[in-house]
Amino acid sequence: MLSKKTKYGIKALTYLARLEDKTPVQIATISKSENISLKFLESILLTLKKNGFLASKKGKGGGYYLLKEPNEIQMTDVMRILEGPISMIPCVSLNFYEKCEDCPDENACAVHKLMAEVRDSSLQIFRNTTLADLCNC
Amino acid sequence: MLSKKTKYGIKALTYLARLEDKTPVQIATISKSENISLKFLESILLTLKKNGFLASKKGKGGGYYLLKEPNEIQMTDVMRILEGPISMIPCVSLNFYEKCEDCPDENACAVHKLMAEVRDSSLQIFRNTTLADLCNC
DNA sequence: TTAAACCCTATAGATTTAGTAGATTAATAA
DNA sequence: TTATTAATCTACTAAATCTATAGGGTTTAA
Numbered sequence: 405m406l407s408k409k410t411k412y413g414i415k416a417l418t419y420l421a422r423l424e425d426k427t428p429v430q431i432a433t434i435s436k437s438e439n440i441s442l443k444f445l446e447s448i449l450l451t452l453k454k455n456g457f458l459a460s461k462k463g464k465g466g467g468y469y470l471l472k473e474p475n476e477i478q479m480t481d482v483m484r485i486l487e488g489p490i491s492m493i494p495c496v497s498l499n500f501y502e503k504c505e506d507c508p509d510e511n512a513c514a515v516h517k518l519m520a521e522v523r524d525s526s527l528q529i530f531r532n533t534t535l536a537d538l539c540n541c
Numbered sequence: 542m543l544s545k546k547t548k549y550g551i552k553a554l555t556y557l558a559r560l561e562d563k564t565p566v567q568i569a570t571i572s573k574s575e576n577i578s579l580k581f582l583e584s585i586l587l588t589l590k591k592n593g594f595l596a597s598k599k600g601k602g603g604g605y606y607l608l609k610e611p612n613e614i615q616m617t618d619v620m621r622i623l624e625g626p627i628s629m630i631p632c633v634s635l636n637f638y639e640k641c642e643d644c645p646d647e648n649a650c651a652v653h654k655l656m657a658e659v660r661d662s663s664l665q666i667f668r669n670t671t672l673a674d675l676c677n678c
Numbered sequence: 679t680t681a682a683a684c685c686c687t688a689t690a691g692a693t694t695t696a697g698t699a700g701a702t703t704a705a706t707a708a
Numbered sequence: 709t710t711a712t713t714a715a716t717c718t719a720c721t722a723a724a725t726c727t728a729t730a731g732g733g734t735t736t737a738a
Binding site: 565569605 | 683684685
């Protein structure tokens, strides 16, 4: 299951990407527009900021704004930061690899084989989709 | 993330599918061979039985055995029963559809669009993969 | 009598999804 | 310059749910 964190994060990013100008937008504005719990959104935007997607301005007239161009933001990166591994199982993960304790031989493992295929196809979609692609719905 | 339930379920199914004859296999045998907690495996095999993949024989000399041929067991069915929806989000699920409360228009939703693509590609893999395909690793 | 599946319940731990309270920073009005 | 206000930031807490087992008793068949 996709976490609400990721869902809300993507929604917030597309909200910002759809705007004409790049003046800061308050958390509360996005929160109301997208029906997202304000404090939860706050923490999500913070992690997006820490990972270089967004920047913020404090104080009166402050808010968040996109740092990169929408077509430069790949979904692989967004997913990995908000959701974690693309793979459904650590033993096929490229960025978060971990060996299964119970599995003596990965090459003989049916689950490994199946999940590697799923990872490949998901990865291809996330790589070929940018924030810009998601904006024109 | 793939649950251990699904992982163990698939491993147990492949274990049975790889056998020459169809004599019942005890839970404990599979449990030891695949390093799966016995009681957990018990409940997994039970749900696989209730859903028509396995049959069991009680008492001495009893155990579990495959009901269908491995090439008749699609991964879509196994995944839906053990893991639940193929989709990462209910609003794109074919079998477990649910509307998002926060989302006024699915067609304008970036998350919906992205996750629909992911579902399609995953579904294609699970449909085209049977238990027989996973056995020859 | 024994060995196996079956059934029911409980539970520790992790994760998710927030909520609460206050600190910090910056623009603006007095 | 000072006070006020509006915004982000930080830290702690908490409820709810899910996961992965463990335990113990029941039923069935060789």
